[in-house]
Amino acid sequence: MAERIVGHGSFGVVFQAKCLETGEMVAIKKVLQDKRYKNRELQTMRMLDHPNVVSLKHCFFSTTEKDELYLNLVLEYVPETVNRVIKHYNKMNQRMPLIYVKLYLYQVIMNFNWEHDLNYICIIFKVPSFVFAVVRYFEIHHSIKERKEELITTIFLFVVSKFHKRMPAEAVDLVSRLLQYSPHLRSTALEALIRPFFDELRDPNTRLPNGRSFPPLFNFKPHELKGAPMEIVVKLIPEHARHQCLLLGL
Structure with missing residues (x-):
């Protein structure tokens, strides 16, 4: 259930919404699917898995009375900017x-x-x-x-x-x-x-x-540090955080 608009631009509109089943707050990004262009955003968002990128929770398509097709990306909601x-x-x-x-x-x-x-x-x-x-x-x-x-x-x-x-x-x-x-x-x-x-x-x-x-x-994944010189890795991850990296296999 969409509650309010929290962002808009040439890309589309972003709504703050609530999942009625769980009560979780989410963001829904509604983007017009222009047939003249190939939209790879859904493909890209499905690939992404990083703490600094909002996670994709769900997606669905919707249409208007004018037969316009919209892609709706249900995303992790971050309230602050x-x-x-x-x-x-x-x-x-x-x-x-x-x-x-x-x-x-x-x-x-x-x-x-x-x-x-x-x-x-x-x-x-x-x-x-x-x-x-x-x-x-x-x-x-x-x-x-x-x-x-x-x-x-x-x-x-x-x-x-x-x-x-x-x-x-x-x-x-x-x-x-x-x-x-x-x-x-x-x-x-x-x-x-x-x-x-x-x-x-x-x-x-x-x-x-x-x-x-x-x-x-300091929660780097192994491939993020692949090929990095050891002197950079040592300085990048302070001593107090190195036990976390050992658990990640670094």
Whole structure:
């Protein structure tokens, strides 16, 4: 049973809904099936299995009086967004704590590492982040070969100008490594995750501002670390989390 619209755009409409059988809250993404285009979103969502991607629970088709066909994806419902968090702090005339910036960006990059060879245009992140400038860079870089240098310079200047003196040196270090013009100099996802900017997330004593612990950040699957140098793996997974990795066969 659909309760309210929580998102809409050129892709379709997203409803907050409740499963009448179980009482579980879900999201339903309703997408028009345009016969002129091949929609691979259902195929893609069936393939995805990652903590930072909403899970597909069910799907069904529906039609309208105009005989329009819609695909309805029943997805895991995530009530919070980074946009709402930012607005919350803006209303209080405060800056969002840097620990949230680190956490959200870490999860986005962690997801890039996992799905680097998938068509991520169709992927719905659990962390719809304010770092869309960086995400957009990756999308543009893979789809537009011309004007790369101009695009990279523009985004870098945007990030630096937005934070300038307030931007920690570790953040400048990370951004500068992500926005390198040459692919050989640009950090891979795993290399980005071990940068000093994220060291606080690896500290077992660090907590969120509300006192809660972090969500799982080191639950890599074996194929995610395949081929990674041991020095990266050792730094990526702190000592206090290595027993979890042993259980996963890493």
